[in-house]
Amino acid sequence: MRKPEHVFNREREWASLVSFAAEEGAGARLGVVSGRRRQGKSYLLQALAAGMGGIYFPALEVTEAVALRLFADELIRFTGAPVPAFRDWIDAVPYLFGAVRDRAIPVVFDEFPYLIKASPELPSIIQRELGPGGSGASSSARVLLCGSAMSVMGGLLSGTAPLRGRAGLEMVVRPFDYRQAAAFWGIGDARLAVLVHAVVGGTPAYRREFVRGDVPSDLDDFDDWVIRTVLNAEGSLFREARYLLAEETEIRDPSLYHSVLAAVADGNTTSGGIAGYVGRKSNEIAHPLRVLEDSHLLVKERDLFRPNRSYYRVAEPLVTFYQAIMAREWTRLERGDAATVWRGSRARFLSQVVGPHIEVLCREYALGDDAEAGEVGSGVVPDPANRTQIQIDVAVLARADHGRPRRILSLGEVKWDRVMGTEHVARLRRARDLLTAKGFDTRDTVLTCYSGAGFSTEAASDVRLVTIDDLYA
The missing domain is CATH 3.40.1350 (Trna Endonuclease; Chain: A, domain 1)
Known part of the structure; x- marks a missing residue:
């Protein structure tokens, strides 16, 4: 199936999804799709379900009873026939597998962590129905569990989790790389492309939904673009870096996690340096570091010449920009004094944001070169x-x-x-x-x-x- 014209790039991801969803043979299949918010996962999966006549169920943060009613409504739309009221997912999952038998189609559960929060037993139910003697044996459903809470999605298939070993597809939808991002933003000037990428990275939604297509016209417009978009207290990007952290369900002490990110953004890249910056012992930040890694907000990289040494860096450019530029001037920014803040912060932007960022881009270039x-x-x-x-x-x-x-x-x-x-x-x-x-x-x-x-x-x-x-x- 050809990728829809409105889906930019993502050829590899699209091909993998179509191959999984159209796989012939009896028996339901399971796939897991994850990735931080705003990367276009739902966009891809909606297009897949629509193109193949499948089921797309976007979960909400509601109780189990409400979720089951909404799921029944989706099955009614799919089958065109009445659906019984489900008491729980023990009733709903077998009914789904029984309703999908004639041909292989995708069945998408988007924002799956919301369903787990209300019904922790759901992964075990799916595992049982996919196993020997389960209702999935005679079904042609190609179930795709999708979610943005990376720590939750990563745990679905790990260790002793019920679904471990069940997935035939495990896909992480990542931000566009720096070349793809430049093409997506329509930026032909390489220096301007680096500066924009150092602020917003390769997240597709930041151009479409967050700045509503506002792209700096040239290098001379870059400063004004920063002021009218990411530093604009009324803009959608203004609080986005804070929300990225709040979306992770394992985070119980946001101030500690923000402090860890601030430490790394300020150049403290070892665990000892981070601990000293935040005023904690090294063993007290081990868990926050792991959660931030699982959330794809931090990346741990080893020193190639000293294998026993490792360093951390912030994976999301917008978080680096927030910690280096915005956090320390938050009150003035909220008052609408963005232009003054930016004039006083531009030198720090070049040294603490652009400098380390261009090093990452050069490493990406070298890997492909x-x-x-x-x-x-x-x-x-x-x-x-x-x-x-x-x-x-x-x-x-x-x-x-x-x-x-x-x-x-x-x-x-x-x-x-x-x-x-x-x-x-x-x-x-x-x-x-x-x-x-x-x-x-x-x-x-x-x-x-x-x-x-x-x-x-x-x-x-x-x-x-x-x-x-x-x-x-």
């Missing part, structure tokens, strides 16, 4: 002789080859608003020598300078220069 790349990340190279450490922003390692030294394909440094010259290349060469002494294979290592401001040096046989335009080429 080198076919031999097995792992891309960052790391620190200790330089004992000079009593310093060399930060490598973009390190590209080849796939591990057992029994042989790990090959380093590239070592890179990133600067957004500084011209890069011979001193940057010299630092990378020093890092390469130190890594050679540590046992890495650096014979073919390319030193790469990524710059948004240009270069005062020329490319050599072992040096590559990458511009912002190259990232989007």
Whole structure:
């Protein structure tokens, strides 16, 4: 089935959903679709159900009795016949499987966490009916459970959960990558695309619903665009970063979680640094860190040159922007003084938001640019002789080859608003020598300078220069 014209991109996700929903053979199938809010999950699944004549049931935060009545109404629309009043899901699930027998169709339960909240036993009921002797054995339903509470959805198929091992599809709908986001926003200027992505990331709804198609016309319009959209106290984006955290059901102490995110956004990327920033012991923030990881709001990345070290970064650009720019000026922003706040915050925006963000984009670029790349990340190279450490922003390692030294394909440094010259290349060469002494294979290592401001040096046989335009080429 062809993807509808109104669904932008998402070719891979659409193909997987259609393949799952149209799979032939007797017996109901189960799939799980998750992803943070605003990524277009419902958009995709509504289009799938409509195109294949399936069932789409959007759950609400209501009691079990009300949910069952609404579900019965959906079955009436689907079958065109009366449906009995369901006492509970033990009645409703077998009836659903009995009603879907003639052909494979999708049956979508959207916002499934709402149903679990009112009926915690529902996953067990579905598991029983999908199992041997259950009503799903003779059904052709292709059940898709969808939800935005990532910690809840991630738990559906993990550990000893009832549905573990039952799903034939487990899909996470992620934000658009930086190139897709630029195309979606219709931005052709690479520098402008980076700045916009550093604020709103790749979440589709932020353009369509939240700013109602308001796109900065050029670089000169960017500052005004920030003021009239994300810093506008009457705008939909203004409180969005707070709501992203509030939507996660496992969060009981929002102030602690906001503090953890603020610590990471402020450059405290280790668990010890985060604990010190928020005034807690390391063991007291272990659970918040795990929940934020499960919620896809934090990402944990290891140091490629010191495997026992790891770092955290905020996964959602809007949260970084909120913590670095908005949280400390919240009262003035609520009073409508956005222009003054932005004038005083722009330097911090470039250093704390855009600087780290462009490093992430360069790592994404490097991963897709080198076919031999097995792992891309960052790391620190200790330089004992000079009593310093060399930060490598973009390190590209080849796939591990057992029994042989790990090959380093590239070592890179990133600067957004500084011209890069011979001193940057010299630092990378020093890092390469130190890594050679540590046992890495650096014979073919390319030193790469990524710059948004240009270069005062020329490319050599072992040096590559990458511009912002190259990232989007």
